[in-house]
Amino acid sequence: MEQIEIIEPIQETMEEMYVNMGPQHPSTHGVLRLMLKLDGEVVTEITPYIGYLHRCHEKIGENRIYTQVIPYTDRLDYLASMYNNFGYVLTVERLMGLQVPERAEYMRVILAEMQRIASHLIWMGTFGLDLGNFTIFMYCFREREKILDLFESVSGQRLNYSFYRIGGMPLDLPDSFLTDCKAFLEWFKPRLPEYDAVMSDNIIFQKRVQGIGKLDQKTAIDYAISGPMLRGSGIKWDLRRDDPYSIYDRFEFEIPVGSTGDVWDRYMVRRLEMAESVKIVEQALRDLPPGEIMGKVPKKLKPPAGDIYSRVESPRGELGFYIVSDGSEKPYRYKVRSPAFVNLSVLPVIGAGHLVADMVAILGSIDIVLGEVDR
Amino acid sequence: MEKALERFYAAFAALGIPWIVPQLILMLVVASLVILFISVSVMFMIWWERKISAHIQVRYGPMRVGGWHGWAQSIADGIKLLIKEDVIPAGADKLVFALAPMVVFAAALAAYVIIPFGPNLIVRDLNIGVLFYISISSLTVVGIIMAGWSSNNKYSVLGALRSAAQAVSYEVPLVVSILGVIMTVGSLSMIQIVEAQQRIWFVIPQFAGFLIYLTAALAECNRLPFDIPEAESELVAGFHVEYSGMRFAIFFLAEYANMFTVAAIATTLFLGGWHGPLLPPWLWFLIKTYFIIFVMMWVRWTLARLRVDQLMNLGWKVLLPLAFLNMGITGLVLVLLG
Numbered sequence: 001m002e003q004i005e006i007i008e009p010i011q012e013t014m015e016e017m018y019v020n021m022g023p024q025h026p027s028t029h030g031v032l033r034l035m036l037k038l039d040g041e042v043v044t045e046i047t048p049y050i051g052y053l054h055r056c057h058e059k060i061g062e063n064r065i066y067t068q069v070i071p072y073t074d075r076l077d078y079l080a081s082m083y084n085n086f087g088y089v090l091t092v093e094r095l096m097g098l099q100v101p102e103r104a105e106y107m108r109v110i111l112a113e114m115q116r117i118a119s120h121l122i123w124m125g126t127f128g129l130d131l132g133n134f135t136i137f138m139y140c141f142r143e144r145e146k147i148l149d150l151f152e153s154v155s156g157q158r159l160n161y162s163f164y165r166i167g168g169m170p171l172d173l174p175d176s177f178l179t180d181c182k183a184f185l186e187w188f189k190p191r192l193p194e195y196d197a198v199m200s201d202n203i204i205f206q207k208r209v210q211g212i213g214k215l216d217q218k219t220a221i222d223y224a225i226s227g228p229m230l231r232g233s234g235i236k237w238d239l240r241r242d243d244p245y246s247i248y249d250r251f252e253f254e255i256p257v258g259s260t261g262d263v264w265d266r267y268m269v270r271r272l273e274m275a276e277s278v279k280i281v282e283q284a285l286r287d288l289p290p291g292e293i294m295g296k297v298p299k300k301l302k303p304p305a306g307d308i309y310s311r312v313e314s315p316r317g318e319l320g321f322y323i324v325s326d327g328s329e330k331p332y333r334y335k336v337r338s339p340a341f342v343n344l345s346v347l348p349v350i351g352a353g354h355l356v357a358d359m360v361a362i363l364g365s366i367d368i369v370l371g372e373v374d375r
Numbered sequence: 376m377e378k379a380l381e382r383f384y385a386a387f388a389a390l391g392i393p394w395i396v397p398q399l400i401l402m403l404v405v406a407s408l409v410i411l412f413i414s415v416s417v418m419f420m421i422w423w424e425r426k427i428s429a430h431i432q433v434r435y436g437p438m439r440v441g442g443w444h445g446w447a448q449s450i451a452d453g454i455k456l457l458i459k460e461d462v463i464p465a466g467a468d469k470l471v472f473a474l475a476p477m478v479v480f481a482a483a484l485a486a487y488v489i490i491p492f493g494p495n496l497i498v499r500d501l502n503i504g505v506l507f508y509i510s511i512s513s514l515t516v517v518g519i520i521m522a523g524w525s526s527n528n529k530y531s532v533l534g535a536l537r538s539a540a541q542a543v544s545y546e547v548p549l550v551v552s553i554l555g556v557i558m559t560v561g562s563l564s565m566i567q568i569v570e571a572q573q574r575i576w577f578v579i580p581q582f583a584g585f586l587i588y589l590t591a592a593l594a595e596c597n598r599l600p601f602d603i604p605e606a607e608s609e610l611v612a613g614f615h616v617e618y619s620g621m622r623f624a625i626f627f628l629a630e631y632a633n634m635f636t637v638a639a640i641a642t643t644l645f646l647g648g649w650h651g652p653l654l655p656p657w658l659w660f661l662i663k664t665y666f667i668i669f670v671m672m673w674v675r676w677t678l679a680r681l682r683v684d685q686l687m688n689l690g691w692k693v694l695l696p697l698a699f700l701n702m703g704i705t706g707l708v709l710v711l712l713g
Contacts, residue, residue, distance in 0.1 A: 019529050041533070041683055132599055132680025138432035198677070204600055205679045356533075357682045 016044065023052050027130045027360045030370030032344075036359070043359045046348045050341075053374035061334035066092050066301045067166060069334070074160035076336060077372040079122050082115035082151070083314040085164035090245055091310040091321040092166045095303045101292040104168040105247045110181070110284045111154065111163065113277040117188070118147040119315035120270045120277075123367045127267065128199060130364040131208055136198050143191055146184050153177060167297035181285060185278055192275055200271065206264070213350045213362035215261040223346040226339050227317025228269045229366060233261035239313035250287070251280045263365040270367075302329055309337075316340050316367055338372040405498055409487045417631040418449035423665075424672050431676045456627075459620035464526060467617065471525035476618070476625035479518030483632040485511045490639045491565045493649050493656040504565040505557060508640060509550055512595065515633065516542040522626070523614035534613025537683060541594055541601065544690035549591035551698035555584040555705040556644045569648030576647035583701045585645045587694050589667070592637040594690070596630065599675040601686060638667035 019036045022028040031052035037045035057076065061069045073084040086108055093100060100108075125140030148158045153174050155163040163170065199205050215225070220233045230237055238255045240248040256272035258265025305327040311320040317339030324333035343366050351362045380401075387397040422437070426444065429436025441447025463469055489504040491497040501507050516539055523535020557563060559580070560571045571577075578585045594601035615626045642648060642663040649656030651663075681689065 017529060019533075038533075041537075128679070132602065133678065134428070135432050135676050138434060142433055199679075202679060204681060207685060208679060208682060355682060355684065357680070 027364065029126060029364070029368055032368065032370055032373070034363075036356070038356065041355050041357075043352060043354055043356060046351045046359070048344060048347060050344070050370075050373050053370045055375065057375040058334050058336060062331055065329045066303070066331065069331070070164065070166075071160070071162045074162050075371055076338065076375065077119075077314060077316060077319070077340065077369045078159060079369055080115050080119040080315045081159065081161050082111045082163065083119075083312065083319065085162065086112050086246075087310070087312040087314065087319045088321055089164045089166050090312060091308060091323055092301070092303065094310050095306070095308045095323055095325060096166075096301070098167045098297060099295050100168055100246075101295050102247075102289045103172075103291045104293045104295070106284050106288045107169050107173060107293065108164065108246055109248065109251075110281055110288070111151070113280045113284070114147050114150065114181070116277045116315045117274050117281075118144045120274050121147075123270060123315075124195065124199070124267075127361075127364045130360050131205065133199065133202075133205070136195065139191070139195065139198065143188060146187075150177065150180055150184060153180065165294065165297075166301060168292070168294035170294070172293050178285060178288070181281070185282060189275075189278060192271070195271065200268070208357075209263040209267055209361055209365075211260075211262050211264075212354055212358045213263045213365060215346065215350050217261070219346065219349060220261065223349070224342050225317070225346055226342065227313070227315070228266055228273065229317065229343050229346075231256065232258040232266035232269045232365075234259050234265075239311055239318060243311065245310070245312055248280075251283045253277075253279050263361050266365040300329060302327060307333075311337070314339060316369065316372070317343060336372075336375055338375060340366075340368040340370075340372040341375075344368050344373055406484075409484065409498065413484065413487065413628065413632045413635075416635055417628050418453065420631050420634065420668060421449045421452070421627075422446060423668075424675075427669065427672045428676045431673070453624065456620055456624040461621060462619050464528070464617050466527040468525040468527070471521050472617075473622075475518050475522035475525060476622045476629070477518075478521060479515055480625050480629040480632075482511055482514035482518060483629040483636065485514075486633075486636040489565050490636065491569055491643055491648055492660050494566075496657055497566065500564055500566045503563045505553060505563045505568070505640075505644075508636070509546070509553075512633070512636070513542065513546055515629070518629075519614050522618065526614070526617035528617050531614045531616045534616070538597065538614060540683070541597070541686060541690075544687055545591045545594040545601075545694075548587055548690060548694035548698045549595060551695065551702055552584045552587035552591060553644060554698075554702045555581045558702070558705050558709060565643055565648075569643055569650065572647040572650060576645065576650075578645040578647075581645060581701070581705070583697065584705075585641070587698045587701065588641060588645070589670075591690075591694060592641065593671060593674065594686070596634045596637055596671070598634070598671060600678040600681050602675075602680060634668060634671060635664065638664045638671070641667050 017038045019038055020033065021036055022033040023031040028034065033049040033052065035045075035047040035049065036043050055075065057072055060072055064072070070085055070088060073088045074081040076084045092098075121140040121144045125137035125144075128134070128136035128140075151161060152158050154171070154177060155161045157163070215229065215233050217233050217235055219225075220230050220235065225233070226237070234257050236255055236257050239245070240253075241255060253276045254272075256269050256276065258269055303323075303325040305325055307322065307324040309320055309322045311318050313319075318337065319339055320337030322333070322335040322337065323331050326332040347363060347366060351359045354362065383401070384394060384397050388394065422445070425436045425448065437445030437448035439445055439448075440451045463472055486508055488498045489501055489507050491500070519538045520535045523531040523533075523538070526532075556568065556577050559577065560568050562568065562571075593599075615623060618626060639660075642660060646663045646667075648663075649660040651659035654662075
């Protein structure tokens with residue numbers, strides 16, 4: 001096999017220096033490798049190299065029957081496994097035209113929004129680490145732990161749940177879940193101002209994140225940015241509201257948006273989204289109907305020939321699944337539109353020209369999960 | 376004390392041994408005592424920092440080693456570091472790489488000469504005490520640059536350069552903030568400075584100076600929010616990224632020894648040194664010093680890190696003018712009071 005040369009030969013001058021950041025580096029959030037061209041402390045050029053976590057996700061998907069793909073989707077964005085399951089089963093259901101029972105829909109939304117909170121918590125904690133604030137990390141993990149406990153009581157798993165099924169949910173919520181979940185929400189709401197005290201209200205934190213990594217609306221749209229990054233730039237685009245799936249159109253919630261598109265705006269969008277997710281979960285818990293949790297699904301899943309693209313608003317942005325069916329038990333083509341991958345593509349644009357420390361903050365504000373970037 | 380020393384010298388003189396021999400013995404004993412104190416106090420501080428950070432972060436920290444709240448954790452860690460393989464990177468400048476931790480530690484050690492633990496508990500009451508400390512503490516940065524450069528690693532070079540820039544920016548406000556105290560006392564001797572605080576601690580008339588000193592001292596120790604030379608999320612570990620085992624332990628030891636020195640100087644200059652009721656002087660001194668160390672740890676586990684340019688701006692544009700203002704006002708008041 002021919003050896004492919006990835007790295008072009010580097011010419012260093014006295015003023016400029018190439019620094020290899022990653023794949024083992026504390027603030028690349030996984031196995032991302034960045035080639036930084038430094039002029040003193042200023043980053044003049046960023047070249048991301050990805051693929052260290054490539055698992056042939058999409059190719060594997062083409063060799064498995066439709067239900068067998070669900071566990072693989074867990075490993076995409078492993079901080080929001082519930083949401084990956086959600087996106088995938090929704091795509092197959094739409095392809096087959098399956099109906100999902102009411103109760104299952106409510107369960108899906110509850111778990112998905114709890115997952116969003118958990119994912120944003122991890123993001124907030126690791127963002128704190130990037131800026132040198134270790135304490136917020138522990139605070140966020142304390143809360144996430146409680147969410148994981150809830151998920152464990154529902155699915156028996158703590159990270160890769162594989163809990164959604166095509167056509168419904170496999171298990172009903174345990175009896176204790178309603179009270180536990182309500183208790184958690186009551187406990188969680190006063191925690192949000194606590195984060196503000198440690199992070200948002202801190203003058204050092206504000207000075208560090210305000211005005212850096214500005215992403216204007218045009219660039220954001222040109223690069224197909226989605227999720228909190230897009231909303232941070234002031235574009236009110238949330239698939240839960242603009243392209244409602246499942247039962248999201250039944251809930252009342254705000255869509256927080258930023259104004260300038262700097263790191264601070266992205267931070268605030270995620271910080272406020274946690275409160276909105278709490279609202280959605282509360283409404284869903286209130287309205288949760290009794291009944292079936294699994295719809296009428298044929299023994300063998302053979303979707304009609306055709307293709308479909310369906311998308312959900314994952315904690316990172318537009319998570320899309322594209323499936324081409326040839327009428328057999330396995331997908332003919334299977335493609336994931338990963339928000340982290342697309343959002344990462346804008347890093348060389350918004351990161352260049354900043355100091356190394358700012359570059360770390362900007363990378364942190366993109367909120368990448370390498371499992372999803374590399375697939 | 377004085378008489379015992381005289382008899383000690385006389386005994387050697389009687390045997391016809393030149394004075395240099397008892398002198399050397401004495402130096403060895405004192406140096407060993409200081410190193411012993413540093414080691415014990417650093418081990419305590421590391422354990423303490425882990426406990427404080429743990430309790431700030433709603434966890435327990437080390438709980439197992441040694442039984443009671445993991446008190447022996449630092450000893451275990453120290454032994455582990457001592458018996459690790461001594462690794463020198465292939466591309467490193469071996470001599471400089473080996474010398475760098477020693478330079479850093481020697482600078483940290485030398486500063487202990489002028490720390491007054493009690494009225495008679497001082498290695499040497501130099502009449503230029505404060506000046507001695509200031510000059511010795513700047514030597515640390517030489518060792519850091521040696522370490523960063525000799526490692527032949529881009530991250531450590533960046534860390535060393537940042538360290539140099541930081542040391543230059545923060546040494547100046549640090550010195551100027553101390554000047555207020557020195558002007559009031561009219562002496563550089565540590566003993567005399569403490570004795571001048573019999574009635575009132577200088578933290579009251581020199582409160583601004585105290586705050587400036589504390590801020591600059593945090594930067595001097597490379598601690599958060601000024602730990603830019605070793606910024607973990609940017610430079611991984613900065614200048615000592617290539618160091619491991621014993622050599623890393625020495626860097627670590629020096630870092631905490633420096634922290635103690637900085638806190639001890641703050642105690643001496645602003646918090647009245649060993650003065651205090653009931654308890655013995657040395658205990659008062661340690662209580663005050665460890666209180667300042669506690670504040671430094673508290674700050675570290677609560678705040679985020681500044682950026683390089685913000686650090687420079689704070690040093691040159693905020694702290695230095697404030698320190699000069701403080702010095703000017705002190706001078707004015709002294710002149711007015713005659």
